[in-house]
Amino acid sequence: MTTDSAVRTDDTAPLPPLGSTGFLRWLWRQLTSMRTALILLFLLAVVSIPGSMLPQRGTNPLRVDQWIEQNPTTAPVLDALGFFDVYAAPWFAAVYLLLFISLIGCVLPRIGVHLRALRTPPPAAPRNLSRLPAHARFRLDRPPGEVLDDAATLLRSERWRVRTSPGEWVAAEKGYWRETGNLVFHLALVLVLVGIAVGGVLGWRGNVVVREGSGFSNTLTQYDAWGAGRMMSADQLAPFSFTLDDFRVDFERGEAQLGAPRLFEADLTYRAEPGSTPEQTTVQVNEPLVADGAKVFLVGHGYAPRFIVRDSRGSIVFDDTVVFLPQDGNFTSTGVIKIPDAEPSLGFTGLFLPTAALTEELGPHSIFPAPDYPAVFLSAFTGDLGMDSGAPQSVYTLDTSSMEQVGLESLIPGDTWQLPEGLGSIEFVDFDRWASFQIAHDPGKELALLSSVVAMLGLMISLFVRRRRMWVRATATEDGGTLVEVAALGKTEAVDLEPDVVHVAARMQAREEPRGGQA
Numbered sequence: 001m002t003t004d005s006a007v008r009t010d011d012t013a014p015l016p017p018l019g020s021t022g023f024l025r026w027l028w029r030q031l032t033s034m035r036t037a038l039i040l041l042f043l044l045a046v047v048s049i050p051g052s053m054l055p056q057r058g059t060n061p062l063r064v065d066q067w068i069e070q071n072p073t074t075a076p077v078l079d080a081l082g083f084f085d086v087y088a089a090p091w092f093a094a095v096y097l098l099l100f101i102s103l104i105g106c107v108l109p110r111i112g113v114h115l116r117a118l119r120t121p122p123p124a125a126p127r128n129l130s131r132l133p134a135h136a137r138f139r140l141d142r143p144p145g146e147v148l149d150d151a152a153t154l155l156r157s158e159r160w161r162v163r164t165s166p167g168e169w170v171a172a173e174k175g176y177w178r179e180t181g182n183l184v185f186h187l188a189l190v191l192v193l194v195g196i197a198v199g200g201v202l203g204w205r206g207n208v209v210v211r212e213g214s215g216f217s218n219t220l221t222q223y224d225a226w227g228a229g230r231m232m233s234a235d236q237l238a239p240f241s242f243t244l245d246d247f248r249v250d251f252e253r254g255e256a257q258l259g260a261p262r263l264f265e266a267d268l269t270y271r272a273e274p275g276s277t278p279e280q281t282t283v284q285v286n287e288p289l290v291a292d293g294a295k296v297f298l299v300g301h302g303y304a305p306r307f308i309v310r311d312s313r314g315s316i317v318f319d320d321t322v323v324f325l326p327q328d329g330n331f332t333s334t335g336v337i338k339i340p341d342a343e344p345s346l347g348f349t350g351l352f353l354p355t356a357a358l359t360e361e362l363g364p365h366s367i368f369p370a371p372d373y374p375a376v377f378l379s380a381f382t383g384d385l386g387m388d389s390g391a392p393q394s395v396y397t398l399d400t401s402s403m404e405q406v407g408l409e410s411l412i413p414g415d416t417w418q419l420p421e422g423l424g425s426i427e428f429v430d431f432d433r434w435a436s437f438q439i440a441h442d443p444g445k446e447l448a449l450l451s452s453v454v455a456m457l458g459l460m461i462s463l464f465v466r467r468r469r470m471w472v473r474a475t476a477t478e479d480g481g482t483l484v485e486v487a488a489l490g491k492t493e494a495v496d497l498e499p500d501v502v503h504v505a506a507r508m509q510a511r512e513e514p515r516g517g518q519a
Helices: 019-031 034-047 049-053 061-070 075-080 090-119 144-157 176-202 445-464 498-509
Strands: 134-140 161-165 169-174 204-211 215-217 225-228 241-251 261-271 279-284 289-291 294-310 316-321 333-339 346-353 356-359 363-366 375-383 403-411 416-418 425-441 468-476 482-490
Touching: 019 090, 034 049, 034 090, 061 075, 090 176, 134 498, 144 161, 144 169, 144 468, 144 482, 144 498, 176 445, 204 215, 241 294, 241 425, 261 289, 261 294, 279 294, 294 333, 294 346, 316 333, 346 363, 375 425, 403 416, 468 498, 482 498
Parallel strands: none
Antiparallel strands: 134 482, 161 169, 169 468, 204 225, 204 425, 215 241, 241 261, 261 279, 289 294, 294 316, 294 425, 333 346, 346 375, 356 363, 375 403, 416 425, 468 482
C-alpha cells in the first residue's frame, strides 16, 4: 500500500513593497475612476438633503432661529454639525472638492482616447458576418467592385465614416457624437463646479428685515445675517442703500385657494451711493433689484405691531414697531418686547393675529392672513432680562427664567393695558408691515447656468445618438453574379441595428432587380 505525500508548492512570488509612490499612484487611480466619481456624485446629492429640508442661515436666518427655539434638544447638535449652513460646511466642501478632482481625472484621459478614435479608421470586416447581431444577405447582378463602390458612396452620403478594401469589403462607423456628448456633459459638470466655486470664493450674501418707512444701507452692521467667500470682505461692499416705502400683499379669498398670496411686492427708493439721485423701483418675487452687481430679492414678509410702553413713573420708555415672526400660513405671529430701561425692567411676549379668533381647541389664532380683525395677546413679565451678562440674546426670544409673570391681556388697535401693581402700561397703537430681503452677489452664476445648459445638451446627445459599425462584403458567385452581405454591430447592447441593415440593403437592391432573392 502506498500513499501520496502532499507536496507544497508556491507558484506566486512575493509582491514587492508598494512604497509611498506606489500608494499615491494607487490612490489617484481609485479617486479618478468613474465608479468613484459616481459614488461622490451620489454622496454630494445625499449631503445636500439637509440643505433642502432644514432652514439655512444663508437664505432665511429668521426661520433658523425659530427652528432652534422650537427644537432645543436636536437643534444644538445639528447646528454644531453645520446642518443650518450646509453649503459652507467643511464636510460638504470636502465632498465637493473630491468630486471636482475625480471628474477632471476621469474626463481628461478620455478626451485623448476619443481624439485618437476620431482619427482611427473603422476596423476591417470580421471573417463571418452572419454571426453579428443584425445581418442580411442578397444577390446582385453587378460585379463586386461596383457593388462595393456603390455601398461606400451610399454610406458616405448618410454621414458614415467609411474605410474600403477594394474588391473585398466596406467598413463604416457612425455615432462618434455619442462619446463627444458624454465628454461635453462631464466637462460641463466640471465647469458647473468651477462656477459654484467662484461664487463661493468671491461672492457674498446676507439677509435683512426692513420695516415700512425704514431704510437699509449695504454695510455689515445693517445685516441680520451675512456670509462671504474667503476672498471677499465687508470692506468691498458696494455703498448702495434703499428705503422700504410701501409693502403690498393681497390674498385669495376664494374657497379653492383661500389665503394664497395674489400680490407680493415692495416699493423702494434706491440710491446707488450716498448723495446720488434716488430712484423709485418695485421689487417682486423673482424680479429683484440689481444694485451694483448684487441682487436684492424679496423673500418674506410679516407684521410689525406698534406699541407705546410707559413705566411705573408714567415715562414713555418704548415707542416703536416690533417685528413679529409668522408661525403658520395665516400669519399667526410671535414676538417679544424687552425694556431694560423701565423701572422696574419689563418684558412682553406677544401673539399677533391678523384675523383673530379664539376657540377652546386651538386657543387664540389667526384664521386669515390679511388684517381683517387684528389683535394681539400679550403676556407681561418683570424682573431680570439677563441683558447685563454680556451673553448675546436673540431679539425674538425672551428669557423668563429670572422673571415673574404679572398678567395676560388681549388688545386691539387703540387699546391700552394698565399693568397690575402700578408697573406701568402698554398701548397697542397700530401695525406696519415688514419685508425680508436676501441680498446676494454671485459672480459665478452665469458660468454655472451656461454650463448647466451645455451639460443638458451633451447629455441629450449621449442618450439619443447610437454608436454602431457596419460592414458590406461582396463575393463573386459561379454564375457571374455577386453575393452581398450587410451586417452591423453596436458599441452598446441597447442599440437597435436591424433598421440600419434593412435600410442599406434596400437601397443597394433598389439599383437593380436581383435575380436571386433574400437568403
